[in-house]
Every structure is written in C-alpha cells, then in structure tokens.
Amino acid sequence: MNQLEIKKFLDILHPGGELFEIRWMRGNNVYSGYFTDVDKAINEMGKYPRATFYVTLNKINSACYGREQRDVILAINDKQKKTTGDNDIVEINNILIDFDPKRISGVSSSDEEKQKAEKKMRTVYRYLRNNGFEDMIVVDSGNGYHLIIRVCIAPKDCTVVKDFLLALSAMFSDNEVDIDTAVFNPSRITKVAGVITSKGANTPDRPHRESKIIYIPPEIKKTDFPYIQKIASFVQQEVESPSYRNNYQRFNIRDFIQKHGIPIQSEQNTGGITKFILKECPFNNSHKAPDSAIFQMPSGAIGFKCFHNSCSDKTWKDVRAFYEPDWIDRKRQAQTATPNYKATNYQPVSMPNLDVDTPPDFYTLPQIAALPNQERKLIPTGYKELDKKLGGLAKGEVSVLSARSGAGKSTLLTQICLNMIDTGYRVALFTGELTAQRARNWTCRIAAGKQYSVKSKYGDGYYITDETRQKIDAWADNKLFIYNNNNGNNFKRLCEKLNKCVVENKVDVVAIDNLASLDISDLSMSEFEAQKIFINKIVAFAQANDIHVLLVLHPRKEVGVINKYSISGSADLSNRVDVCLLLHRVTEEFKRTVQAEYRWKSDNPLLNADSLIEITKDRENGTVDYFIPLYYEPESHRLNETRYESKVYGWKKSDIYDELPM
Numbered sequence: 001m002n003q004l005e006i007k008k009f010l011d012i013l014h015p016g017g018e019l020f021e022i023r024w025m026r027g028n029n030v031y032s033g034y035f036t037d038v039d040k041a042i043n044e045m046g047k048y049p050r051a052t053f054y055v056t057l058n059k060i061n062s063a064c065y066g067r068e069q070r071d072v073i074l075a076i077n078d079k080q081k082k083t084t085g086d087n088d089i090v091e092i093n094n095i096l097i098d099f100d101p102k103r104i105s106g107v108s109s110s111d112e113e114k115q116k117a118e119k120k121m122r123t124v125y126r127y128l129r130n131n132g133f134e135d136m137i138v139v140d141s142g143n144g145y146h147l148i149i150r151v152c153i154a155p156k157d158c159t160v161v162k163d164f165l166l167a168l169s170a171m172f173s174d175n176e177v178d179i180d181t182a183v184f185n186p187s188r189i190t191k192v193a194g195v196i197t198s199k200g201a202n203t204p205d206r207p208h209r210e211s212k213i214i215y216i217p218p219e220i221k222k223t224d225f226p227y228i229q230k231i232a233s234f235v236q237q238e239v240e241s242p243s244y245r246n247n248y249q250r251f252n253i254r255d256f257i258q259k260h261g262i263p264i265q266s267e268q269n270t271g272g273i274t275k276f277i278l279k280e281c282p283f284n285n286s287h288k289a290p291d292s293a294i295f296q297m298p299s300g301a302i303g304f305k306c307f308h309n310s311c312s313d314k315t316w317k318d319v320r321a322f323y324e325p326d327w328i329d330r331k332r333q334a335q336t337a338t339p340n341y342k343a344t345n346y347q348p349v350s351m352p353n354l355d356v357d358t359p360p361d362f363y364t365l366p367q368i369a370a371l372p373n374q375e376r377k378l379i380p381t382g383y384k385e386l387d388k389k390l391g392g393l394a395k396g397e398v399s400v401l402s403a404r405s406g407a408g409k410s411t412l413l414t415q416i417c418l419n420m421i422d423t424g425y426r427v428a429l430f431t432g433e434l435t436a437q438r439a440r441n442w443t444c445r446i447a448a449g450k451q452y453s454v455k456s457k458y459g460d461g462y463y464i465t466d467e468t469r470q471k472i473d474a475w476a477d478n479k480l481f482i483y484n485n486n487n488g489n490n491f492k493r494l495c496e497k498l499n500k501c502v503v504e505n506k507v508d509v510v511a512i513d514n515l516a517s518l519d520i521s522d523l524s525m526s527e528f529e530a531q532k533i534f535i536n537k538i539v540a541f542a543q544a545n546d547i548h549v550l551l552v553l554h555p556r557k558e559v560g561v562i563n564k565y566s567i568s569g570s571a572d573l574s575n576r577v578d579v580c581l582l583l584h585r586v587t588e589e590f591k592r593t594v595q596a597e598y599r600w601k602s603d604n605p606l607l608n609a610d611s612l613i614e615i616t617k618d619r620e621n622g623t624v625d626y627f628i629p630l631y632y633e634p635e636s637h638r639l640n641e642t643r644y645e646s647k648v649y650g651w652k653k654s655d656i657y658d659e660l661p662m
Helices: 003-013 038-045 062-066 111-130 155-172 225-235 253-259 316-323 365-369 384-390 409-422 436-448 466-476 491-505 527-545 572-576 588-597
Strands: 020-026 029-035 054-056 074-076 089-101 137-140 145-153 177-179 189-191 212-215 264-270 273-278 284-288 292-296 302-306 377-379 398-403 427-431 480-482 509-513 548-553 579-585 611-618 626-633 638-640
Touching: 003 038, 003 054, 003 212, 020 038, 029 038, 089 111, 089 155, 111 145, 111 155, 111 177, 145 155, 145 189, 145 225, 155 177, 155 225, 155 273, 155 292, 155 302, 225 302, 253 273, 253 292, 302 316, 384 611, 384 626, 398 409, 398 527, 398 572, 409 427, 409 436, 409 480, 409 509, 409 548, 409 638, 427 491, 436 466, 436 480, 491 527, 509 527, 527 548, 527 572
Parallel strands: 398 548, 398 579, 427 480, 427 509, 509 548
Antiparallel strands: 020 029, 020 054, 029 074, 054 189, 089 145, 089 177, 137 145, 137 212, 264 273, 273 292, 292 302, 579 611, 611 626, 626 638
C-alpha cells in the first residue's frame, strides 16, 4: 500500500475536507468508513495492508458523517442502510470512464491486454479533448485504465451520464477492450490509487499491480454539462419504426445493409450494442475500417459515426438518405462539389484580360440542356444551419457577405475558408486590409480553437504556440493561398494573379475581402459603372473556371439595422450575385432597433446570440430574412453555431496517441 499515492489521489478527488466514504470487500463482508480527513482515512486503511480499497466519486450528504463508521473502518452488517446510496449524493463531481481489457473472469490482465486498454484510453482522451472537454485525470487501475472527468451535475441528470458512457462504449468498445457502461450512478465507487489490485493468482504473465495516478492536469477544471449532453445525444436518437414504406415492423438494420450491399468489416456486440464496422465510410472511401461504423442500441435506436473530421457531422439519417435518397423530401437534388484538383475532367480557363462583356447568343432549350455543368455543385460552408438552407455555395456562382465594421465579417470569412479546406477544397484569399503575416496569424488563431489556445500571463489575451502554428501551416499548405499585397491592389492586375492561382493550383473558392480595398478605377471613370463592370467580370470569372467567388462588401454608413439595400455602391453588386449574406453583431443598439423596427419580442432567442447571419438573398431556393445565431469564442475569435461547439480542424492527425502528456 502506497500511502503517498493514496493521499494524493484522495486529495484530488475530494479536496478541501470534503466528506468521502472508503470501502472494501472481503468475501461477503463489507467494510466501510466515512472521513473528511485524508490522514485519518489512511491511518485506518493501514490496518488492512492487503485490502483493495474503493472510494466514493461524488459529493455526499454531510449527514452521512453521523453514521457509526465515522472516522473508522468497520464491518457493516446492513450495506443497504449504512453505506452511501444514490439518494445520499447531493452533486455529481466526477465521471469515471473505465477501460477494462477483455479476458476470462477472475484473473489479472496480461501486459499485452493492458497495453490495448492504454491505447484505447488515449484514443478516447483525444476524442473528448477535441470535443471541448477540459483536461482529465488519468489513473492506472492495475488491470486497465481510468479517465476521471471533473464536472458539476445534479444527481437527477445521471441518465445523461449513463447515455454518455453508453455512447462512448458504442463508439469505442470492441472485442479487446470494453468501456464500462454501469458506472454512471451517483453513488459509484472507484478504486483508490496506491493499493494493490489482486485479482486471481499473482503470476509472471498476469501479475498483481499497484494502481497509481498517471497524469494530473496542471489545473483541474470542470467540463460544462452541455459537452456531456452532446456526446450523450448520440444514443438519444429516435427509433426507426417502419423498415420501409408501408411496413410497420421494427426496422431491420441487417436487411438494410444487405439490401444496399454495404461492405462490413466485422460485427461486434458489447453491452447490448450491435456495432457494424464498415470496410469504408459511405461518404469518403479513403476512410477505411475501423474508422466508421453503424450502431444499433438496445432501444433500437440507430447511429452512425466516422471519426474523420470531414465526416464528423454525418448521422444515421445521412447514411439512410445516401442509400435511399427518396426516404426524405429534399428541396434540392444538388450534388456536393468535387474539389477541382480531384476532378479528372476539370479544365480551368486562362483568360487574363477577362473580356467577358459581350452578351451571349440566344439559346434553344435543347442547346441549354447540352451545356456543361448542368448540376449545381455545392461547397459546404461548414455552418450546418446555413448549409441546410442554402445547400452550400455553388460553383460558378458569386455570393456577397456584408456587415458593419467590427461585426466580425473577416472572422466569419476566414472560418468559412477553413471549413472548406478542411473538407478538401482549395481557397485563394485576397485580404486588402491585412498583411500576409497578419492574415496568417489570424488564420492560425481561428484554426487552433479553444483547446489549443494558451492564456497569456499578461491580461486576458490568448496566444497559440509556435508548434501549433507550424502544424497548421503544414496542414493548410497547398490548400490556402493568400495574396501578396506587395503586388498592389489594382483589380486588373489582381485578376491576372487570381486567374493564374486558380489555373495552376485548381482552386475551388476565391474570397475577396473586400471591394473597398480594390482599385477598380481603370474599369471606368464613373464609380458605379466601374462597379457594374467589376461584378460582371467576377461573375464571368466564377462561371468560366467553375469556382465560387465570395465577395465582402461594406454597407453604407447609416443608422439602423442593415439590409441588402444597405450595401454600398451600385445596385448591380447585390443584383448580380446569387447569395447575399449579412452579419449582425447583437449589441444593445441592435436589440433596441429590431424590437422597434421589426417587432421582435424581447424574449426572442435570437437576441441571446452574439452575432446573427442573415440570408437576404438566395436565388436558387428563395430563402430570405432568415437568421442563424452565432456565438463568440474569445480564446480563438471563432463564431460558433453553439456555445459549446468544439470543432477540430485537420491539422490534428487522426491517430495521435502521444497527445496525453504522460
């Protein structure tokens, strides 16, 4: 028994004199003691040097300290009445994730089995950290490993903890390592670090080992409840009722797999969960087994998970719609665009003079039908609600983004660009108001995200390390191309440079931030006429090269809430484009204005957001006056779709097992 290790563990789990229960079992006998003083507990535990002790995880009602085993470990005759039950817990402080290697019962794990549990623990650790979880305590349990997550959850919400563990088990348990789904209840106990784990005989190949703490975060922070709920929601899906139309039997997932010839690598059953490991992800055939799987829960609910960033938002409904497109009523039958560098038939057009003002000839309908690029090829923005309404931004089209100064339009533009390159597209960016160095720093800051932002010792600022910055550089290399402003801002010269970049690098998206920083005076003596020529050339450029152009425009300097008519300059700017987006910062002035002018009620949930994207024009689908809430993340300057969003871009490798600092 390692008393120093025990003290360290108990002080971490129950700091500041918090009440806890120590328990151990010998045969049918239960021994228990309640303590607030760690040294007293260790002194009592020392009377039983060969015992494997356990401790309660969560905050106990202080009245339990009045039980007979106060400050002493005693044999308990009535376990139900005299040890901690679920009703005795007033707050869930810790969630235990137990990684147990599968083996025959009654024996300790072998070194090989334990190593598999460690690898699985590291995988889950990284997955949770990348989903916004605070750093966790890591414990070697002797036969396997534990992750302990610090939380603050009401006992009544323990069903969410249950679903959380069930979701992790569905995603990560396999035929070699199991994640225990039974340790969700509030009064759960866990093995004390520093004691010997003595299951079965102590043999060289299956030895008894001392449990110990592997890693303690520099600062143990609580993970907010919504992050737990987000993972738990994976198993809280609706149960499929009819298997196919007019068939009201329980949905048979095996029939579905067989009907569509979905290649299965293996089938696993763990804790009532059936997992079908796919040979390859239906959305990207380069994602090979075991990276994607279809799950069926004991309730009958079906889920899908691919662990690659580009498919992380795909659900079972997406899988069903992939194989049965008519299963749901889709407003658009558009396809997701293939990145230009992957399209074997892509032919960029070199036209440095961009002389495209000649009107086209008249077409007959059959001639129009024979034209190339008939299908709209959509590039997702990475904002789910925006993509749900628009489908994405189409190749061959132009969109406009406008917002007042300080609203975050450059941030939103950068984030959309990062979302696009994260899913395989290439982006060329002109940012006339930032040097290349500042554009790189801003891009890296957003790409790093909250998890990889470090708080400055001076003030409330954040920064990212050089190591993180270099990883982002390597990831974005040959995907993001930032214009060198030393070449000047003359539009005709920029067109030549952009066209060359598109042709040589097979770029999919050109982002121009912004028109006001461009010199278009060569196009016409009249400012409005110059803007008209400019937008016509940009539209022709997008169509000829099968790319999307995203253009940032300033609004007029006027009071009130901006709308599409507020965009500064010629009306042709907003008339010629296909999509018009506005970004509003939800300030107190904005709240007062929309309540007065637009009759919004004060309890409108949109007013709880930090910013709003407004779709004011959508030529294809007709969506107008639709608002999407966004939430500011100060660590990274991101504008996220939820308060607890935690997107991880592809600069983080998919199989990093050395991320845990131990």
